[in-house]
Amino acid sequence: xxxxxxxxxxxxxxxxxxxxxxxxxxxxxxxxxxxxxxxxxxxxxxxxxxxxxxxxxxxxxxxxxxxxxxxxxxxxxxxxxxxxxxxxxxxxxxxxxxxxxxxxxxxxxxxxxxxxxxxxxxxxxxxxxxxxxxxxxxxxxxxxxxxxxxxxxxxxxxxxxxxxxxxxxxxxxxxxxxxxxxxxxxxxxxx
Numbered sequence: 001x002x003x004x005x006x007x008x009x010x011x012x013x014x015x016x017x018x019x020x021x022x023x024x025x026x027x028x029x030x031x032x033x034x035x036x037x038x039x040x041x042x043x044x045x046x047x048x049x050x051x052x053x054x055x056x057x058x059x060x061x062x063x064x065x066x067x068x069x070x071x072x073x074x075x076x077x078x079x080x081x082x083x084x085x086x087x088x089x090x091x092x093x094x095x096x097x098x099x100x101x102x103x104x105x106x107x108x109x110x111x112x113x114x115x116x117x118x119x120x121x122x123x124x125x126x127x128x129x130x131x132x133x134x135x136x137x138x139x140x141x142x143x144x145x146x147x148x149x150x151x152x153x154x155x156x157x158x159x160x161x162x163x164x165x166x167x168x169x170x171x172x173x174x175x176x177x178x179x180x181x182x183x184x185x186x187x188x189x190x191x
Contacts, residue, residue: 055073055118056071056072056073056082056118056122056125057071057073058070058071058122058129059071060126061130062133062136064133064134065086065088065134066088066090066091067087067088068086068087068089069084069085069086069087069129069136070085070086071083071126073122073125078107079105079106079107080105080106080107080108080158081103081105082103082104082105082106082125082144083103084100084101084102084104084129084136084137085101086099086100086137087099100137101137102160102161103160103161104144104158104159104160104161105158105159105161106144106155106158108121108146108152109156110153110155110156111148111156112148112149112152113146113149113152114148114156120148121146121148121149124146124147125144125146125158127147128144128145128146137160139160140159140160142160143157143159144157144158145157
């Protein structure tokens with residue numbers, strides 16, 4: 001009993017000291033991370049002419065299907081991948097298509113407007129997605145075109161990645177990347 005009375009306060013003190021040091025270390029890390037973010041953003045502003053990451057994202061609605069959609073762009077090597085995700089919250093109760101996901105690929109670096117005015121380019125991509133309506137994630141011939149890139153080569157416009165759409169049809173969304181890999185492997189000429 002005497003051992004428990006002397007040992008317990010020391011263990012409690014050690015535990016509290018450890019927790020205090022962890023919390024102060026985490027606070028210092030967030031301060032350092034905030035400073036690093038600020039430095040990175042100011043560095044980005046200085047080299048705005050350089051080739052940067054794709055940063056387009058937005059929301060739109062499909063009026064026919066009453067679906068709410070979000071989209072986001074990310075760099076994928078020398079191409080840009082546009083991911084679209086649409087949901088219909090009412091369809092769960094009524095039945096029907098509840099969600100839809102797909103990806104579009106393009107090489108917009110071939111468009112002069114993309115290189116000079118990226119913010120304007122992504123606004124026009126958002127408008128083009130709204131105009132597609134019933135063709136979003138369904139019509140592989142429909143291109144998502146920014147109007148400033150009318151004279152750009154065909155691969156500068158976003159085209160539906162059929163393998164990602166097929167993978168979403170046959171696989172659960174959590175397995176879609178694995179299925180997409182398998183479909184692309186089976187459909188390629190290399191195998």
